[in-house]
Amino acid sequence: MYLKVRVIENRSIGHPAQGIFRLVLSGQAAKIAKPGQFLHIQVSDTYDPLLRRPLSIAGIDKNKEEITIYYKLLGRGTDLLTHFKENDYLSIMGPLGSEFTVPQQGELLLIAGGIGIFPLYSLIQAIDQEKVKIHLLWGGENIDFLESADLKYLVNSGVNVKISTMDGSLGHKGLVTDLLQEMVQDSSMIALRCNNLVSAACGPKGMLKATAEICLNNDIPLEVSLEERMACGIGACLGCVCTVRGADGTVKRKRVCKEGPVFRAKEVVWDAEC
Ligand SMILES: Cc1cc2nc3c(=O)[nH]c(=O)nc-3n(C[C@H](O)[C@H](O)[C@H](O)COP(=O)(O)OP(=O)(O)OC[C@H]3O[C@@H](n4cnc5c(N)ncnc54)[C@H](O)[C@@H]3O)c2cc1C
Numbered sequence: 520m521y522l523k524v525r526v527i528e529n530r531s532i533g534h535p536a537q538g539i540f541r542l543v544l545s546g547q548a549a550k551i552a553k554p555g556q557f558l559h560i561q562v563s564d565t566y567d568p569l570l571r572r573p574l575s576i577a578g579i580d581k582n583k584e585e586i587t588i589y590y591k592l593l594g595r596g597t598d599l600l601t602h603f604k605e606n607d608y609l610s611i612m613g614p615l616g617s618e619f620t621v622p623q624q625g626e627l628l629l630i631a632g633g634i635g636i637f638p639l640y641s642l643i644q645a646i647d648q649e650k651v652k653i654h655l656l657w658g659g660e661n662i663d664f665l666e667s668a669d670l671k672y673l674v675n676s677g678v679n680v681k682i683s684t685m686d687g688s689l690g691h692k693g694l695v696t697d698l699l700q701e702m703v704q705d706s707s708m709i710a711l712r713c714n715n716l717v718s719a720a721c722g723p724k725g726m727l728k729a730t731a732e733i734c735l736n737n738d739i740p741l742e743v744s745l746e747e748r749m750a751c752g753i754g755a756c757l758g759c760v761c762t763v764r765g766a767d768g769t770v771k772r773k774r775v776c777k778e779g780p781v782f783r784a785k786e787v788v789w790d791a792e793c
Pocket residue numbers: 557572573574575576588589590591592593594595596597598634637638745746747748749780
């Protein structure tokens with residue numbers, strides 16, 4: 520569970536002001552990693568800060584035994600992480616958590632808000648695009664953010680991408696859920712649904728809640744990755760619980776780090792006090 524992994528690359532990508540970094544790690548964790556899972560990373564060589572930081576697995580190369588992660592510089596933990604250099608060793612726990620379902624045929628609709636795109640990268644990578652057509656709706660603050668978070672990778676990946684930005688600097692001006700609403704009202708949606716449409720999303724909680732409402736009202740099965748703040752990462756401290764409702768109507772508390780981060784959207788009780 521605890522592993523020392525070698526840093527292959529750890530550098531700022533895109534516009535420096537956006538603070539997006541790509542971290543490539545070498546280690547056997549890649550052999551068992553699945554899309555949707557995360558690594559819990561010790562961000563310094565000491566126990567200060569005590570808590571590890573959870574970061575999603577964005578790329579898995581089983582042959583080279585490499586895992587790619589993208590992270591946004593936010594606070595002390597991610598700042599410390601930027602100091603690790605090529606050939607340094609990092610202590611990780613993982614891969615941890617539940618995984619996205621990888622469809623084998625049909626249509627896959629992905630909805631990403633901001634840095635919520637990162638776990639979806641590994642799902643895209645796992646899909647056989649000869650058999651599954653991918654449609655991605657991605658919203659961000661502005662074009663600089665989207666470019667920094669590797670828009671070019673998506674454009675080159677063959678995925679059908681629609682973009683929204685809050686300032687209108689690229690694509691639709693407004694929310695990514697506007698694009699989703701527009702899409703479900705479009706007549707081409709009928710064809711997608713006939714071809715086994717499923718969906719997955721990651722982003723801020725408000726965006727996920729709105730996405731879940733639209734998908735579920737339109738009978739589109741949706742999986743969501745919840746990125747609650749978390750502490751231990753192994754289900755012991757209960758710091759990251761969310762509320763879900765089972766098929767029989769009973770309400771339960773589940774740990775995002777252990778039973779999640781990927782949940783079926785229809786189970787999540789969005790307005791519960793976490
Ligand atoms: C399962 C999971 C997967 C994640 N994957 C990624 C990823 O692939 N790339 C990435 O950049 N980030 C990801 N995050 C968020 C990342 O863990 C936090 O941004 C990071 O821990 C912040 O640490 P820090 O010490 O730099 O910031 P802190 O000093 O701890 O916090 C700085 C600011 O960030 C906010 N913040 C911290 N954690 C979160 C969170 N989980 N959600 C929303 N706001 C938060 C705080 O409220 C505060 O405003 C993920 C989180 C989870 C739970």
